[in-house]
Amino acid sequence: MVIKIFKNFFGRVLSGIFKNKRDVKLGFYGPPNAGKTSLANRICKDFTGEEMGSVSKVPHETRHVQFKEKVEIKHKGKTMVFKMIDTPGISTKIDYEDFLKFKVKKKDAKNRAKEATQGVIESIKWLDDMDIVVVVLDATENPYNQVNITIIGNLVARKIPVLIVANKIDLGKADIKKIESAFPEYEVVGISAKYGKNLEEFYESIFELSKKI
Amino acid sequence: MVKKRGKNIGKIKGFAIQFIPYSEIKNLNSDERIRKILEIVLGNNILMLQGKLLPEEETRLIGDTMAMIGHIKNFRGIELAVISGNGDEGFFDRMKKGIINTLSKGDLGAITIIGPATIVKEIKRNPRKIELLLNR
Numbered sequence: 242m243v244i245k246i247f248k249n250f251f252g253r254v255l256s257g258i259f260k261n262k263r264d265v266k267l268g269f270y271g272p273p274n275a276g277k278t279s280l281a282n283r284i285c286k287d288f289t290g291e292e293m294g295s296v297s298k299v300p301h302e303t304r305h306v307q308f309k310e311k312v313e314i315k316h317k318g319k320t321m322v323f324k325m326i327d328t329p330g331i332s333t334k335i336d337y338e339d340f341l342k343f344k345v346k347k348k349d350a351k352n353r354a355k356e357a358t359q360g361v362i363e364s365i366k367w368l369d370d371m372d373i374v375v376v377v378l379d380a381t382e383n384p385y386n387q388v389n390i391t392i393i394g395n396l397v398a399r400k401i402p403v404l405i406v407a408n409k410i411d412l413g414k415a416d417i418k419k420i421e422s423a424f425p426e427y428e429v430v431g432i433s434a435k436y437g438k439n440l441e442e443f444y445e446s447i448f449e450l451s452k453k454i
Numbered sequence: 455m456v457k458k459r460g461k462n463i464g465k466i467k468g469f470a471i472q473f474i475p476y477s478e479i480k481n482l483n484s485d486e487r488i489r490k491i492l493e494i495v496l497g498n499n500i501l502m503l504q505g506k507l508l509p510e511e512e513t514r515l516i517g518d519t520m521a522m523i524g525h526i527k528n529f530r531g532i533e534l535a536v537i538s539g540n541g542d543e544g545f546f547d548r549m550k551k552g553i554i555n556t557l558s559k560g561d562l563g564a565i566t567i568i569g570p571a572t573i574v575k576e577i578k579r580n581p582r583k584i585e586l587l588l589n590r
Contacts, residue, residue, distance in 0.1 A: 397509070
């Protein structure tokens with residue numbers, strides 16, 4: 242009996258130590274074209290010198306989950322190691338005809354749509370594997386979109402800490418307040434991934450969020 | 455006006471709006487709920503469901519419908535919106551709502567709208583109004 246108690250106690254202590262040592266799995270979620278890959282690229286470029294994936298004005302550019310292991314983020318004298326996971330944008334509908342507007346050839350558009358549907362399924366499957374998630378929203382778009390609500394609802398149900406990022410604040414149409422009022426229970430950080438604006442506040446929030454794991 | 459799209463979409467002659475009270479899905483498991491919803495939506499109907507699905511059921515519905523694109527003719531996915539209170543209720547109202555929701559095992563004050571994307575172009579929402587924009 243006493244041996245069992247000791248065994249359990251040390252087991253918990255040791256697993257606690259190793260849990261804190263492992264890399265934090267940081268996921269980037271959101272609707273298509275919000276700037277998930279742009280933000281992931283910015284972070285990777287700043288701390289590893291390499292980018293993570295390609296970006297495009299055509300929606301669903303990221304159609305597979307992409308990873309970057311051992312990304313050491315340094316902020317105000319502290320260092321944390323992350324496994325960054327950039328996911329394809331989640332949407333409820335995909336129509337290849339929407340890609341034709343961007344002068345994508347019909348065959349490529351159909352192929353892109355097919356891969357994009359698989360990407361959405363992949364993103365959803367990965368929800369269970371995240372430690373913390375950054376939900377990237379386009380600050381120029383209406384935040385009252387069911388996809389945003391569904392993603393956040395799922396993260397809450399899985400008890401995964403969430404940070405909302407209002408991207409594209411460099412654009413005149415950007416409205417962070419609208420995102421804040423749509424999601425009053427969450428911290429919203431306004432950034433521009435493209436120009437690296439306000440990333441210090443973003444890193445601060447990520448470090449704070451990691452404490453909630 | 456909405457630009458005319460592919461010739462196949464033009465074949466849709468009409469659609470129905472179907473209402474399902476929460477009591478009809480209350481005792482169904484997630485599989486059965488999703489199946490029931492898909493039967494209605496794939497029949498080119500707009501579903502108005504009293505209450506709302508669990509977050510996991512919503513993502514399951516999105517995943518299942520994504521897997522159908524390209525396999526079911528003319529299917530492009532769904533439009534989905536959940537309309538519920540704006541959160542401006544006072545403490546006692548929220549408590550009352552919480553008790554009712556717990557007893558009924560669902561948010562009866564919410565309405566879930568689900569329609570095929572070939573019919574529903576967009577469900578536009580802001581805190582003050584909800585617009586259902588149709589494709590034709």
